[in-house]
Amino acid sequence: MATFTIKNGLTGAVGEFEILESTMGAPVVNIAGLRSKLGAYTYDNGLGETATCQSSITYIDGAKGELLYRGYPIEELAQKKNYIEVCYLILHGELPDSGQYDRFEKDIRTKSYPHEGIKHLFNAFPDNGHPMAILSSAVSALSAFHHQHLNVSEEDEFMEMARRIIAKMPTLTAFTYRHSMGYPLIYPDMDRYFTENFLYMMRAFPTGKTEVKDVEVRALDKIFMLHADHEQNASTTTVRAVGSTGAHPYAAVVAGINALWGRAHGGANESVIAQLEMIGSVENVDTFIKRAKDPDDPFRLMGFGHRVYKNFDPRARVLKSLRDELRDTIGISSRLIEIADRVEQIALSDEYFVKRNLYPNIDFYSGTILEALGIRKKMFTPIFVIGRTVGWIAHLIEQKRDPKQKIYRPRQRYIGKVRRSVP
Numbered sequence: 001m002a003t004f005t006i007k008n009g010l011t012g013a014v015g016e017f018e019i020l021e022s023t024m025g026a027p028v029v030n031i032a033g034l035r036s037k038l039g040a041y042t043y044d045n046g047l048g049e050t051a052t053c054q055s056s057i058t059y060i061d062g063a064k065g066e067l068l069y070r071g072y073p074i075e076e077l078a079q080k081k082n083y084i085e086v087c088y089l090i091l092h093g094e095l096p097d098s099g100q101y102d103r104f105e106k107d108i109r110t111k112s113y114p115h116e117g118i119k120h121l122f123n124a125f126p127d128n129g130h131p132m133a134i135l136s137s138a139v140s141a142l143s144a145f146h147h148q149h150l151n152v153s154e155e156d157e158f159m160e161m162a163r164r165i166i167a168k169m170p171t172l173t174a175f176t177y178r179h180s181m182g183y184p185l186i187y188p189d190m191d192r193y194f195t196e197n198f199l200y201m202m203r204a205f206p207t208g209k210t211e212v213k214d215v216e217v218r219a220l221d222k223i224f225m226l227h228a229d230h231e232q233n234a235s236t237t238t239v240r241a242v243g244s245t246g247a248h249p250y251a252a253v254v255a256g257i258n259a260l261w262g263r264a265h266g267g268a269n270e271s272v273i274a275q276l277e278m279i280g281s282v283e284n285v286d287t288f289i290k291r292a293k294d295p296d297d298p299f300r301l302m303g304f305g306h307r308v309y310k311n312f313d314p315r316a317r318v319l320k321s322l323r324d325e326l327r328d329t330i331g332i333s334s335r336l337i338e339i340a341d342r343v344e345q346i347a348l349s350d351e352y353f354v355k356r357n358l359y360p361n362i363d364f365y366s367g368t369i370l371e372a373l374g375i376r377k378k379m380f381t382p383i384f385v386i387g388r389t390v391g392w393i394a395h396l397i398e399q400k401r402d403p404k405q406k407i408y409r410p411r412q413r414y415i416g417k418v419r420r421s422v423p
């Protein structure tokens with residue numbers, strides 16, 4: 001603990017504030033009482049310098065390129081654990097033993113069926129509606145079917161709610177996809193593991209055998225795991241803001257889904273593929289790199305750069321080696337992967353990108369892997385939603401447990417008209 005003193009140059013008022021240590025990373029200055037002591041607020045455009053809460057779920061060191069879930073490095077988790085074990089870890093704080101895992105995994109399987117009423121909802125949507133719009137509406141509708149959890153206050157109910165929404169997300173996402181393709185909706189198969197079940201629901205025809213390869217399941221499982229949480233990003237902050245009002249937990253998750261949709265956030269994976277398609281061939285890469293470097297051209301290389309990572313995104317590193325492994329094992333290859341390889345090769349050695357610490361981010365690789373797994377571009381962001389749901393719920397639970405949590409109510413710097421009379 002130390003003190004931090006600031007002086008308001010205009011009024012001369014001086015205020016002392018305590019510094020709170022973090023277990024890892026930068027300490028934070030507790031500015032409670034700033035306005036009463038100094039007569040001023042802080043101005044932090046985009047909240048990049050502000051800690052909006054205390055959290056023990058995820059730690060990121062952007063300069064080092066480090067990401068820890070509950071203290072465990074993401075690279076080790078990706079190597080040794082599956083997505084459902086990581087969900088347990090994120091929710092409960094510790095990895096499960098075998099009994100805990102079996103109960104958790106089984107409960108998620110049994111909760112994967114949504115209420116039959118939800119199916120009717122899909123008929124109301126046009127085939128060409130964006131899957132994120134349909135998915136967010138379906139999750140919103142879920143809160144009407146589980147309204148008994150409106151006042152979630154008991155620990156058991158929290159966890160029940162968490163397992164229920166994690167379990168239903170792949171089913172609703174597969175329904176969304178199947179509706180958009182004009183395919184009949186397929187129920188989950190209770191004999192399949194979470195990620196295998198999702199691929200099955202995406203691909204299955206009512207008749208015939210559906211092939212889902214182990215290597216595909218492992219690849220998608222890693223993608224879910226790498227997206228599971230990322231501390232106070234835009235969608236998680238949105239979930240916490242809505243959660244702070246006491247709204248239904250699913251309503252908070254829906255807000256997160258909609259925040260994630262944007263192309264500067266979860267929508268970037270879709271934009272990466274759209275951009276690679278636009279580049280069209282390896283020969284055109286140089287032209288687009290030139291455009292990305294031109295300060296007068298708004299064109300940006302999608303999948304490069306990150307607000308927090310100023311080093312290689314550790315998730316991108318895992319996905320890069322996964323993509324290489326898939327190339328060797330199932331021989332994935334595509335024109336887009338060849339273009340992506342060329343983009344990566346040039347950008348990693350180009351002074352413009354090196355000087356600005358612009359490295360490939362998770363979206364740069366996830367898009368090409370998903371495309372190689374036969375998943376359509378429009379489903380990339382919904383797949384991000386499946387992976388991230390556990391993170392959103394864990395943050396909501398952490399927030400509800402915090403006796404000091406307050407409704408989010410930031411302030412502003414007013415730059416409008418001064419008071420005047422109506423003529």
Ligand code: ACO
Binds near residue numbers: 362
């Ligand atoms: N292509 C070309 N130039 C870039 C790129 C890019 N992708 N990203 C940043 N720059 C340049 C900027 O033009 C700026 O240059 P300048 O200093 O000459 O003005 C400099 O790098 C710093 O850029 P900022 O916008 O300040 O960087 P910031 O950290 O705020 O932005 C962001 C991060 C929004 C992710 C940005 O890098 C970007 O738009 N990337 C492409 C979109 C993308 O991939 N988003 C996914 C993010 S990951 C996720 O959500 C899971």
